[in-house]
């Protein structure tokens with residue numbers, strides 16, 4: 001392709017509204033342009049990368065036994081009503097109404113395709129003989145994200161590869177899952193993207209049933225917790241802290257806690273400043289309303305699938321009912337730690353959990369929000385392991401504008417057991433070995449999930465076994481954000497000058513730069529090399545614009561093609577081209593006659 005004939009609008013300035021490097025560079029290199037918040041055009045150069053990544057995904061899905069199909073983005077809302085996800089998705093689901101004749105039809109724009117594919121399978125698959133099967137597509141998804149941001153990292157319309165496995169047994173599910181997991185590893189490796197597979201919420205199946213693939217990046221929205229000593233890695237919702245229970249002995253002749261005035265100081269930050277005390281000496285007391293009504297609570301897992309979208313803790317089927325009104329439970333963690341609601345929910349076997357309202361807080365503490373503490377609180381409480389290790393704590397006094405100091409856990413309030421109820425942090429012990437945990441930011445680029453029978457039951461996708469008995473089909477779902485992968489590559493592969501494309505996904509492999517397009521010899525030579533490389537199947541972009549060399553070099557660094565070939569000037573007079581990898585600082589002089597062969601060798605080198 002000749003630059004003059006394509007459409008690559010590069011920009012010198014850093015766009016002011018782009019916060020992260022990938023967003024800035026994708027705009028500057030002319031890969032994307034914004035239509036509106038959360039919606040982008042992939043420009044010709046950017047779309048070539050999308051296609052290369054898609055092709056890698058396709059090849060690895062096929063290799064893992066997946067079969068490609070293509071489903072509609074426009075879907076009947078009725079299917080989402082049957083699975084309960086119209087409510088679970090809430091505002092995230094694009095809801096489209098259309099008039100047909102005198103009827104009003106309700107459609108969803110697919111945020112994912114569990115409903116559509118399970119409906120299809122329910123009609124077509126009747127027997128165990130037709131199983132297992134894994135189907136996939138690469139298709140546009142729609143999610144009305146609360147905060148679309150960071151360019152194509154989080155958009156309301158994005159390209160996803162979504163795969164779904166259907167099996168007659170747990171073995172078939174596990175085989176499909178492992179095949180997808182391994183395919184994901186190959187995909188990200190081939191894309192040149194560093195990745196960490198991390199344990200994620202396990203959902204209805206429990207156990208080791210879900211992994212997210214995270215690309216480590218400073219600007220990643222997700223937190224990965226990993227061990228420096230072994231291969232333990234989990235997302236922050238899931239990660240164990242590696243702490244265990246150690247209940248302190250009762251101190252017999254302990255002095256009573258001291259009440260101190262803390263007027264209008266209802267946060268740990270305020271009180272720690274006021275009393276010049278470190279937050280790690282505080283016991284944070286959060287009061288939750290807990291419902292235990294759902295059957296789901298019995299298996300201790302109440303996380304809907306992530307690929308299918310994860311709802312917040314107050315999922316629709318988990319509200320209160322008359323027999324089981326929500327109950328107030330206080331959760332105690334160290335002042336500098338964060339409560340992990342998933343852990344609390346599992347520990348309590350709760351169907352739902354939400355922070356209590358002001359009235360409940362007043363009822364159990366006798367004070368407004370901000371002054372709760374375990375001493376004398378009028379509700380059940382559960383404590384994190386680290387609470388027991390504080391020897392003299394500051395807590396709320398269950399009284400407006402007052403705190404207690406010198407509170408001894410197990411002495412001033414009862415403490416007979418502790419639990420892992422908080423987010424893991426750096427320097428926690430590893431739950432698997434004697435190493436230490438560290439945290440890194442990551443971008444979630446993919447997710448594999450053992451779904452079980454949630455969708456096959458609600459949409460009646462069943463098979464007959466050998467004995468002609470009916471069972472719901474056992475499903476898995478597997479997503480990769482193709483457009484997000486493109487941004488994640490840019491986010492992790494760049495320098496001050498611009499993008500550094502891995503060869504496998506670069507929009508073109510070679511940038512050919514004739515220094516002066518008005519010089520006949522330069523252009524004859526450049527055109528000959530362009531023709532020969534192109535004929536050999538190498539993607540070449542020739543910068544045939546009438547610009548100064550310095551200008552073209554800057555753009556070459558910006559768009560970041562792996563191999564640069566310069567023709568012209570003094571070099572050409574001496575019979576040479578100059579060849580440079582995007583990652584090299586110095587060019588190599590290569591005789592014109594050997595240039596194509598030299599480039600071919602670079603292209604096929606690892």
Ligand code: ATP
Pocket residue numbers: 112143145152153154155156158160306307308309310444445446447479480481482483484
């Ligand atoms: P996130 O937590 O980032 O919102 P998710 O858990 O909602 O992601 P899944 O439902 O598991 O994501 O979707 C599968 C994949 O699709 C994700 O791993 C991610 O790569 C991609 N993806 C999800 N939401 C978006 C989005 N708004 N924009 C771009 N890619 C997305």
Ligand code: MG
Pocket residue numbers: none
């Ligand atoms: Mg999401």
